Amino acid sequence: MEALIPVINKLQDVFSTIGAEAIQLPQIIVVGTQSSGKSSVIESLVGRDFLPRGSGIVTRRPLILQLVHVAKNDKEARHTDDAKGKRVGVIQADEWARFLHTKNKVFTDFDEVRQEIVEETDRLTGNNKGIAAEPISLKIFSPRVVNLTLVDLPGMTKIPVGDQPNDIEQQIREMITQYVDNPNSIILAVTPANQDFATSEAIKTAREFDPDGRRTLVVLTKLDLMDHGTDAVDVLIGRVIPIKLGIIGVVNRSQADINNKKPIDEALKDEVSFLQRRYPSLASRNGTAFLAKTLNRLLMHHIRDCLPELKTRVNVLSSQFQTVLSSYGEPVVDKSQTLLQIITRFASAYCATIDGTAKIIETTELCGGARICYIFHETFGRVMEFIDPLDGLSQLDVLTAIRNATGPRPALFVPEVSFELLVKRQIRRLEEPCLRCVELVHEEMQRIVQHCGLHTQHEMVRFPKLYEKIMDVVTGVLRSRLPDTNLMVENLVAIELAYINTKHPDFSEASMLSLLQIDKNHALKPGRPLANGELPASSSGNASPLRHTSSTSDASVKATNGDMAGSGDAAMSKSQRYDGQQRMGGMVADMALKVAEGGVPSSGGLGSWLFGGTGGAGAGGQKNGSMELDGNSLTPSRKAINLLPEVPEKAISRKLTSREHRDCQIIERLIKMYFLIVRKNIQDAVPKAIMHFLVNFIRDNLQSELVRQLYKHEILDDLLAESEQTALRRKEASEMLDALNRAGQIIGEVRETHVW
Numbered sequence: 001m002e003a004l005i006p007v008i009n010k011l012q013d014v015f016s017t018i019g020a021e022a023i024q025l026p027q028i029i030v031v032g033t034q035s036s037g038k039s040s041v042i043e044s045l046v047g048r049d050f051l052p053r054g055s056g057i058v059t060r061r062p063l064i065l066q067l068v069h070v071a072k073n074d075k076e077a078r079h080t081d082d083a084k085g086k087r088v089g090v091i092q093a094d095e096w097a098r099f100l101h102t103k104n105k106v107f108t109d110f111d112e113v114r115q116e117i118v119e120e121t122d123r124l125t126g127n128n129k130g131i132a133a134e135p136i137s138l139k140i141f142s143p144r145v146v147n148l149t150l151v152d153l154p155g156m157t158k159i160p161v162g163d164q165p166n167d168i169e170q171q172i173r174e175m176i177t178q179y180v181d182n183p184n185s186i187i188l189a190v191t192p193a194n195q196d197f198a199t200s201e202a203i204k205t206a207r208e209f210d211p212d213g214r215r216t217l218v219v220l221t222k223l224d225l226m227d228h229g230t231d232a233v234d235v236l237i238g239r240v241i242p243i244k245l246g247i248i249g250v251v252n253r254s255q256a257d258i259n260n261k262k263p264i265d266e267a268l269k270d271e272v273s274f275l276q277r278r279y280p281s282l283a284s285r286n287g288t289a290f291l292a293k294t295l296n297r298l299l300m301h302h303i304r305d306c307l308p309e310l311k312t313r314v315n316v317l318s319s320q321f322q323t324v325l326s327s328y329g330e331p332v333v334d335k336s337q338t339l340l341q342i343i344t345r346f347a348s349a350y351c352a353t354i355d356g357t358a359k360i361i362e363t364t365e366l367c368g369g370a371r372i373c374y375i376f377h378e379t380f381g382r383v384m385e386f387i388d389p390l391d392g393l394s395q396l397d398v399l400t401a402i403r404n405a406t407g408p409r410p411a412l413f414v415p416e417v418s419f420e421l422l423v424k425r426q427i428r429r430l431e432e433p434c435l436r437c438v439e440l441v442h443e444e445m446q447r448i449v450q451h452c453g454l455h456t457q458h459e460m461v462r463f464p465k466l467y468e469k470i471m472d473v474v475t476g477v478l479r480s481r482l483p484d485t486n487l488m489v490e491n492l493v494a495i496e497l498a499y500i501n502t503k504h505p506d507f508s509e510a511s512m513l514s515l516l517q518i519d520k521n522h523a524l525k526p527g528r529p530l531a532n533g534e535l536p537a538s539s540s541g542n543a544s545p546l547r548h549t550s551s552t553s554d555a556s557v558k559a560t561n562g563d564m565a566g567s568g569d570a571a572m573s574k575s576q577r578y579d580g581q582q583r584m585g586g587m588v589a590d591m592a593l594k595v596a597e598g599g600v601p602s603s604g605g606l607g608s609w610l611f612g613g614t615g616g617a618g619a620g621g622q623k624n625g626s627m628e629l630d631g632n633s634l635t636p637s638r639k640a641i642n643l644l645p646e647v648p649e650k651a652i653s654r655k656l657t658s659r660e661h662r663d664c665q666i667i668e669r670l671i672k673m674y675f676l677i678v679r680k681n682i683q684d685a686v687p688k689a690i691m692h693f694l695v696n697f698i699r700d701n702l703q704s705e706l707v708r709q710l711y712k713h714e715i716l717d718d719l720l721a722e723s724e725q726t727a728l729r730r731k732e733a734s735e736m737l738d739a740l741n742r743a744g745q746i747i748g749e750v751r752e753t754h755v756w
Contacts, residue, residue, distance in 0.1 A: 005147035005148065005149060005296070005299060005300060005303065006068065006147060007303070007746055007747065007749070008025055008026055008027070008149055008299075008303055009066045009068065009139070009147075009149060010746045011025055011310075011743050011746055011747075012025055012027070012064060012066065012137070012149065013100065013137070013139075014739045014742050014743050014746070024182045024183065024184045024185075025149075025182075025184060025310070026149075026184045026185065026186070026299065026302045026303045026306050027064075027149045027150070027151055027182075027184075027185050027186070027299075028148065028149060028150045028151065028185070028186045028188050028295055028298075028299060029151045029153065029176075029179045029180050029182075029185050029186065029187050029188060030042065030150055030151060030152050030153060030188045030190060031153060031156075031176060031180060031187060031188065031189050031190065031202045031205055031206065032155055032156070032189065032190035032191060032201075032202045033155050033156045033157070033191075033201050033202065034155035034156065034157050035155065036155060036190050036191060036192050036202070036221060037190060037192060037221030037222055037250075037252045038059070038152060038155060038190045039051045039052075039053070039058070039059065039152070040221070040252035040253060041190060041219055041221060041250060041252065041288075041291070042065065042150060042152055043264060044250065044252065044264060044267070044268065044271075044288040044291075045067065045145065045148065045150070045288065045291070045292050045295075046065075046067060046140055046142070046145055047142065047144045047145065047264050047265070047268075048095065048110045048140070048142075048264065049110065049114075049258075049261075049264060050097070050110040050111075050113045050114050050117075050140075051063075051114065051117070051152075052114055052117055052118050052121075053258060059152055059153065059154045059155065060121050060125050060130065060131045060132065060154055061120075061121050061124065061125065061131065061132050061133075061134065061135060061136050061154075062133070062134075062135035062136070062151055062152070062153055062154075062175065062179070063117070063135065063136050063138060063151070063152040064135050064136065064137045064138065064149070064150075064151050065138050065139075065140065065148075065149070065150045065151070065152060066137070066138070066139040066140070066148075066149050067140055067142070067145040067146065067147060067148040067149070067150070068139060068140065068141045068142075068145070068147060069142070069143065069145055069146055069147050070141045070142065070143055071143055072094055072143050075090065077141065078090050078091040078092075079091075080104060080106060091106055091108070093108040094142070094143060095108070095110075095140070095141065095142040095143075095144070096108045096140075096141050097110065097113045097138060097139065097140045097141070098138075098139045098141075099116060099120070099136070099137065099138055099139075100136075100137035100138075100139075101120065101136070101137070102116070113138070117136060117138070120136050121136070130164065130165060130168075131154050131168070131171055131172060131175065133175055133178070135151070145292070146292050146293065146295075146296040147296060147299075147300075148292070148295055148296055148299060149299065150188075150295075151179055151185075153172075153175060153176055153179060154172050154175065155172075156169075156172055156173070156176070156201050156202070156205075157169055157172060176205060177209070180205065180206070180209045180210075181209055183215075184302070184306045184310075185215065186215050186216075186217065186295075186298055186299065186302055187205075187206045187209070187210055187215055187216045187217070188217050188219060188295070189202035189203050189205070189206045189216060189217070189218045189219070190202055190218075190219045190221060191203060191218065191219070191220060191221070192220075192221050192222045192225075193220045193221060193222050193223045193225070193226050193232050193235070193249065194222050194225045194226050194227070197220075197235050197240050197241060198240065198241065202218075203216075203218060203241065206218075212244075213242075213243060213244040213245070214244060214245075215245070215302070216243060216244070216245060217243070217245040217246060217248070217294070217295070217298065218243045218245075218246070218247040218248070219247075219248055219249075219250060219291060220232055220235060220236065220247055220248065220249040220250070221249075221250055221251075221252055222251075222252060223249045223250070223251050223274070223275075223278070223279075224251050224274055231278065231279070232249060232279075233279065233282070235247060236248075236249050236279070236282055236286065237282070245298065246285075246294070248285070248286050248287075248290060248291045248294065249275070249279070249282070249286040249287075250271065250286065250287060250288050250291060251267075251270070251271040251274050251275070251287075252267075253267045268287075268288055268289070271287055271288060272287060272289075275287055307747070310747060311744075311747045311748075314740055314743050314744050314747060315744065317736075317740050318737065318740040318741060318744060321733050321736050321737040321740060322737060324729075324733045325730065325733040325734055325737055328462065328726060328729060328730040328733065329459075329462060329730075332720055332722075335716045335717070335720050336711075336713075336716065338720060339466070339710065339711060339716060339719065339720060340707070340711065342459045342463070342466065343470075343703065343706045343707055343710065343711075344703065345459070346452065346459075346470060346706070347702050347703035347706060348703075349452035350448060350449070350452045350474075350699075350702055351699050351702070352452070353367065353368035353369070353448050353451055353452045354368050354369045354372070354448065354695065354699055355368075355369055355699075356368065356369050356370060358452070367447070367448070367451050368444075368448050368451065368452075371444050371447075372441055372444055372445075372695065375437060375440045375441055375444065376437070376687040376690075377687075379437070379440065380433065380434075380436075380437040380440075380683075380686070380687070381683060383433045383436075384430070384433060384679055384682070384683045387429060387430070387433070387679065389426060389671060389672040389675035389676060389679075390426070390668055390671065390672060391426075391429070392429075393422065393425075393426065393668075393671070395656065395661075395664045395668075397422075398418075398422065398663075398664045398667050398668060399656065399660055399663070399664055401418040401421055401422050401667075402414060402415060402418045402663055402664075402667065404418070405417040405418035405421070414663050414666055414667060416502075418667060419500075419667055419670050419671065420500045422667065422671055423500060423670070423671045423674050423675060424497050424500070426671060426675050427493065427496055427497055427675065427678050428493070428497065430493055430496075430678070430679060430682050431489075431490060431493045434489045434490075434492070434493065434682060434686045435486055435489060435490070437489075437686060437687075437690065438482070438485050438486055438489055438686075438690055438694070441690050441694060441695065442478055442482055442485075442694065445478050445694065445695065445698060446474070446475060446478055449470070449471060449474050462722055462723070462726045463719065463720055463721070463722065463723075464723055465718060465719055465721060466710075466719040466720060469709075469710055469719060470706065470710070473705060473706055473709050473710065474698075474702065474706075477698060477701070477702065477705050478694075478698065481693060481694050481697055481698065482694070484693050485689065485690055485693040485694045488689045488693050489686055489689055489690070492682060492685050492686060492689060493682065496678045496681065496682065500674070502674075504674075504677060506673075506677050507673055507674055507677055
């Protein structure tokens with residue numbers, strides 16, 4: 001088991017070189033207040049006077065002290081090596097020391113050791129009595145010591161002295177906490193015997209971090225300075241405060257002995273004499289020699305218990321740091337090859353995100369191709385479905401368009417031009433959501449760059465300038481495709497506006513059925529007002545004599561109706577066509593009778609008289625400037641022509657006549673049917689155009705575009721320049737991995753026979 005402590009010493013050396021505490025190594029932590037005798041106890045264990053002395057706080061940095069037992073005839077341990085590991089000489093002294101920060105320098109004079117500790121302490125803390133957490137590692141080789149590893153910490157204090165910082169108490173406590181919180185450490189609580197044992201700060205701190213007392217050993221110093229008539233028997237045997245690992249009393253050199261340079265060997269002899277004289281029954285279990293053996297035994301058993309866990313911890317950390325080092329990559333040797341590999345991986349990750357074949361599947365939100373699909377069929381599709389074909393189009397607008405399309409000539413039928421003008425106006429409303437769909441897809445394509453960066457995150461962090469250039473190239477390619485895509489989408493709408501195909505199979509059949517339904521509803525509507533010139537049917541079934549005079553007109557109307565209904569009215573029954581023709585013929589005949597009697601239609605003309613125009617005839621009678629009907633004669637109005645009312649620029653809102661209402665209804669239904677056909681076409685064609693001109697083009701040409709713009713020898717060095725942070729982290733990870741590998745080898749050298 002003696003071989004276990006040197007193993008821990010080697011592990012401490014390994015991890016001290018890299019300044020990391022990845023492994024919590026077993027060690028003895030010396031805790032106590034200022035002037036409690038900590039330094040004297042350590043010097044007694046070593047047998048040499050080598051620690052700085054003085055008033056107030058002297059130990060201002062943690063001192064990791066490794067005691068190595070070396071036999072006098074052990075020549076192998078006395079060889080000295082140079083920086084390359086080559087042996088250059090043999091140490092002739094029985095005792096010597098080495099500092100970790102001075103590498104292979106050997107100290108045989110312990111006064112020089114003290115001076116080196118002072119200088120190294122002042123190097124970090126200065127001369128203001130401040131403290132520093134960075135430890136000083138000192139290894140002492142001697143045939144008089146046992147294998148131990150001690151950590152001497154600054155003494156606890158309450159009030160800052162001199163130019164010490166105001167929070168010196170808090171700083172010291174945080175430093176002590178950092179060491180005693182290690183579950184693999186043994187707490188050596190040093191408290192003076194001439195102080196009330198129940199008020200010991202060292203024991204209080206040990207109880208705080210080791211409430212079970214399994215790793216706390218108490219050292220009672222200054223037994224010779226207790227008041228006359230008192231002793232420490234009750235304290236030493238644990239009657240006052242029981243300590244599981246025990247309480248060991250020691251006698252230190254007084255300040256006068258130190259000033260007179262009294263040898264430690266003599267001080268140890270005086271200690272033995274004092275204990276045998278004052279505490280004869282307890283002398284064998286107290287004193288510096290017993291303390292050294294006890295610490296050696298506790299440390300060896302503690303190391304034995306912790307060794308399996310240490311080995312596991314080292315293996316786990318080695319695996320973790322190997323992964324971390326791999327993530328930072330190896331130093332770049334061939335920059336051209338590295339650049340092509342990064343570009344290929346990025347382009348593949350970008351395309352995989354679009355196609356949905358990425359290795360890392362996002363579970364919190366839609367991204368890539370899935371989000372584009374959502375834009376096409378949910379966002380864009382829903383907006384298109386919510387567009388009302390007749391939105392922003394009132395009946396008055398339709399009626400005004402019909403009248404404007406007829407010009408000065410009254411029309412017998414609804415003009416087709418009005419339908420085209422109105423339906424084009426509605427189709428133009430589809431262009432804005434289509435362009436917005438292009439914009440959303442463009443934004444998602446830009447956003448994919450950030451998402452696929454997860455696949456190449458290590459390269460992006462390692463080469464930030466390359467990542468910026470890749471972002472610029474992708475943004476530029478997407479921006480260059482945006483005008484062509486927008487133009488194509490605008491052309492899709494322009495194509496629909498260029499030619500209104502009323503022969504569309506879906507439109508022809510649907511429009512005829514709609515017209516028939518409107519005509520049927522108009523005929524069956526109860527209380528329908530009679531059109532001008534239409535006579536009510538006779539109850540006896542005899543036709544009016546005037547009907548016979550309309551044979552010619554009736555025939556012409558039949559011929560006209562037959563010609564116009566040749567293609568579109570195939571679905572109409574003969575009876576329906578006959579009824580419509582009879583009504584039209586009757587109205588024309590009635591008008592002819594009025595003319596024959598000497599009357600003329602009003603200023604609205606034939607169309608106004610037939611279809612309820614507003615040229616002068618109102619619902620309640622004729623207005624100014626029209627003909628007045630008195631019995632069977634028509635009399636011209638007496639008012640002058642210059643007294644006609646001004647024609648309003650906008651149509652006046654009023655109740656539509658039955659004919660006007662029917663015409664508006666026909667136009668609205670035709671607009672709605674044709675708009676739905678165009679909307680269906682646009683809704684299908686726009687996603688296809690976006691996929692072809694934007695998405696597929698980027699997916700197929702991104703890699704070649706990246707190579708074309710980035711693969712240039714003059715910018716390779718700039719693109720592949722690593723960030724300082726990445727290089728520093730790779731160096732730290734490499735050093736830690738080397739230390740862990742060496743630690744694994746050191747632990748692996750321990751055999752089961754050494755442990756037990």
